[in-house]
Amino acid sequence: MTWWHAVVIFIAGLWAGTINTVVGSGTLVTFPVLVALGYSPLTATTSNAIGLAPGTVSGAIGYRQELKGYWPEVVKLAVASFFGAICGTILLLSLPKDAFETVVPALVGLAVVLVIVQPRVAAWVAKRREENGKVHKIGPLLLFLIFLIGIYGGYFTAAQGVMMVAVMGMLMSESLQRLNGVKNALSAVVNIVAGTIYAFIAPVSWPVVALLAVGSTIGGQLGAKIGRKLSPKVLRGVIVVVGVAAMVQLLLK
Template sequence: MTWWHAVIIVIAGVWAGTINAVVGSGTLVTFPVLVALGYPPVTATTSNAIGLAPGTVSGAIGYRHELVGYWPQVARFAVASFLGAIGGTILLLSLPKDAFETVVPVLVGLAVVLVIIQPRVAKWVTKRREANGTEHKPGPLLMFLLFLIGIYGGYFTAAQGVMMMAVMGMLLSEPLQRLNGVKNSLSAVVNIVAGVIYAFTAPVSWPVVGLLAVGSTIGGQLGAKIGRRLSPTVLRGVIVVVGVAAVIQLLIK
């Protein structure tokens, strides 16, 4: 690994950590960067999951004030995410590498679509809350959906945060800032579970992990502190451009 490769990976980690804390989908920055630098898709995915885990923890800590008094409920949600993440890692390790490389462009494309429609989903959720006026409490449906998102996150982490926000926004009556804190916490659970399993059972580039960990930790704090001042449109635009470029590159390969 050359020095400028290392610099690029750290910068990508900072940007991904910031994006994950604010809107999610940081993987759509780091995954294409790693693939472009020559890392195989599976190695890029596993190294990315481990390297971004400290960033998701950092982002969750940054939102700790929004979660005061809500941690018992977060712990219940975390059980579903924990079990789902185990299922997702089993899928990645069980299926042939060719199958993963075939489905990755589809998953990246799906993540890009989710990022694009996220504002409309948020507006719909807000209007639904205002029109309904009733309080939505956690139920079996939410736990099941978080479990499914955990499977997706354990297999391929891109846009899992967007999925979580959409689901929780529709099925809970909590403020969106609190839900963002919950999203960061659950993403941390998924990344940590997947990262621990991959560390012992999958091909991993540890230099990449270290660089991403440093960058994403810094980014997680930046996202939690100043992310609300950044334009979501700008962040979303960057994610979409990088994601589309990743799909094109993967299809060409």
């Protein structure tokens, strides 16, 4: 790894950590960067999951005020994310490598679409809460959907946070800021579980992991403190452009 590769990966991790805390989908920054630098899609995915895990934890800590008094509910949802992430990692490691590389462009495309519609999801969640003050308890349907998202996150992490906010917004009446805090906590669970499994039995680039971990941890704190002041349109614009570029690159390989 050259020094400028290291700088690019660190900056990508920093930006991804910030984006993950505020919007989600930081993987759509780091994944294409790693692929562009010559790493295989599988190694990029596994190294990315491990490297961004500290950033998701950092972001969750940054949102601790929004989660104050709400941790019992977070734990219930985290159990579903935990088992979903295990299933997702097993799926990634069980399927042939060619199968993953074939489906990755479609997954990136799906993630880009989710990022584009994220503002509508956020507006819908906010409107629903204003119209319905009733607090819905966490039920089997929500737990099942969070489990499914955990499977997706364990397999390919991009835009899992957007999915989480969407389903929680449909089935819960909490504020958008609290939902974002829950999203960060659940994303941390998925990344830690997937990253731990990958660390032992999957191809991983540890220099990449180290650079992403440091960058994303700093980014997670930046996202929690100043992320709300950044223009969401700018953040989403960067994610969409990078995601589309990654999809094109993967299709042309």
